[in-house]
Amino acid sequence: MPPVTTTLAVIIFVAGIAAGGMGALLGLGGGIFLVPFLNLGFNFPITAAAAISLTTVIATSSSVSAARAGKQLINLRLGMLLEVATAGGSLLGGVTAQLVAQSTLQRLFGATAMAVAIVMLTRLQRRNVILDASTDPGVLGGRFHDQESGGVVTYRVKRLPVAIAASFVAGNVSSLLGIGGGIIKVPVLNAWCGVPLRAAAATSAFMIGVTASAGAVIYYGRGQIVPVLAAAAVLGVQLGSWGGMQFAQRASSKWLKILMAALLMVVSGLMFVRAAH
Amino acid sequence: MTRLERSIARVLQAGVWASSACLAAGLLLSVLHVAVASGLLQAGILILICTPVARVVISLVEYTAARDRAFATLTAVVLLELMGSALAALVFNRKL
Numbered sequence: 622m623p624p625v626t627t628t629l630a631v632i633i634f635v636a637g638i639a640a641g642g643m644g645a646l647l648g649l650g651g652g653i654f655l656v657p658f659l660n661l662g663f664n665f666p667i668t669a670a671a672a673i674s675l676t677t678v679i680a681t682s683s684s685v686s687a688a689r690a691g692k693q694l695i696n697l698r699l700g701m702l703l704e705v706a707t708a709g710g711s712l713l714g715g716v717t718a719q720l721v722a723q724s725t726l727q728r729l730f731g732a733t734a735m736a737v738a739i740v741m742l743t744r745l746q747r748r749n750v751i752l753d754a755s756t757d758p759g760v761l762g763g764r765f766h767d768q769e770s771g772g773v774v775t776y777r778v779k780r781l782p783v784a785i786a787a788s789f790v791a792g793n794v795s796s797l798l799g800i801g802g803g804i805i806k807v808p809v810l811n812a813w814c815g816v817p818l819r820a821a822a823a824t825s826a827f828m829i830g831v832t833a834s835a836g837a838v839i840y841y842g843r844g845q846i847v848p849v850l851a852a853a854a855v856l857g858v859q860l861g862s863w864g865g866m867q868f869a870q871r872a873s874s875k876w877l878k879i880l881m882a883a884l885l886m887v888v889s890g891l892m893f894v895r896a897a898h
Numbered sequence: 899m900t901r902l903e904r905s906i907a908r909v910l911q912a913g914v915w916a917s918s919a920c921l922a923a924g925l926l927l928s929v930l931h932v933a934v935a936s937g938l939l940q941a942g943i944l945i946l947i948c949t950p951v952a953r954v955v956i957s958l959v960e961y962t963a964a965r966d967r968a969f970a971t972l973t974a975v976v977l978l979e980l981m982g983s984a985l986a987a988l989v990f991n992r993k994l
Contacts, residue, residue, distance in 0.1 A: 690907035708979040830950035842987025848939035852921035
């Protein structure tokens with residue numbers, strides 16, 4: 622763990638801006654970039670890196686969801702139901718993170734980063750699934766006005782057990798590694814459970830605050846959140862994701878996704894190399 | 899916007915602003931070596947962590963008021979899990 626200096630706080634603030642900006646452009650949280658930056662670049666123990674990252678995840682989730690509430694994209698009922706699974710997974714992950722070796726966490730991060738990269742590359746062309754507006758959404762489904770097509774999208778939730786299982790895994794990985802976990806939930810909700818992409822992303826972002834909170838409190842109790850550095854990271858990520866969202870509407874994300882997938886593969890490799898030492 | 903959505907938006911917005919203000923002030927003052935800085939930073943982090951918890955509490959209250967048994971139960975379970983995390987935090991901190 623490097624000594625806490627003003628310079629380090631400034632570096633983390635700038636890294637937060639970059640991570641938050643890339644996160645907003647790609648529809649991810651910034652954690653998947655921030656954790657390896659701190660762990661590989663500055664020798665932070667992975668638990669301390671995850672602790673700082675989780676605070677930024679909470680901040681992003683809260684501010685994004687506050688802005689989106691009432692626009693029907695967030696499926697509150699589905700979110701609250703799946704939160705039972707993510708919060709449980711997160712509690713378990715937070716405790717596990719304190720008990721396993723650093724190298725195990727690095728290997729897990731390496732595997733997750735590789736999976737994220739592959740998911741990113743295989744879903745380059747994904748757009749919203751437009752469904753029949755006359756469908757009955759049922760108890761858990763939803764209905765929202767889609768800006769892209771100009772129509773009303775109505776959907777039913779299918780294969781609920783799959784969504785619950787994915788949420789549990791996402792919660793678990795979230796507090797083990799300090800990432801939001803949306804990268805696990807969103808593709809599953811979209812591909813198997815009938816939730817349109819934008820609704821899946823908004824609902825996942827909404828749930829992530831509770832997920833990260835369940836994990837962050839354990840790191841906080843263990844004294845692993847360095848206040849000055851967490852503050853710098855949170856403010857940086859907030860600024861970066863605000864900036865990223867200004868561009869997200871018009872930016873072509875295809876090449877950005879390919880670039881980031883390549884970067885994540887490098888991160889994955891480095892994590893495995895570091896774990897072996 | 900439903901009543902629940904309005905309350906949720908309000909709680910999240912307030913939490914974000916309050917914690918960001920504390921963190922920004924704390925960061926600035928700690929660079930200047932002012933004594934209150936660490937208190938402000940701690941407050942900022944605690945407010946941040948508690949914001950989603952407050953959102954679950956508000957949802958529980960609203961679902962209970964609307965007599966929505968199923969969702970009141972679900973949010974109560976989430977709240978219990980969050981308390982479980984807090985308990986784990988206390989155990990790791992050797993307070994228990």
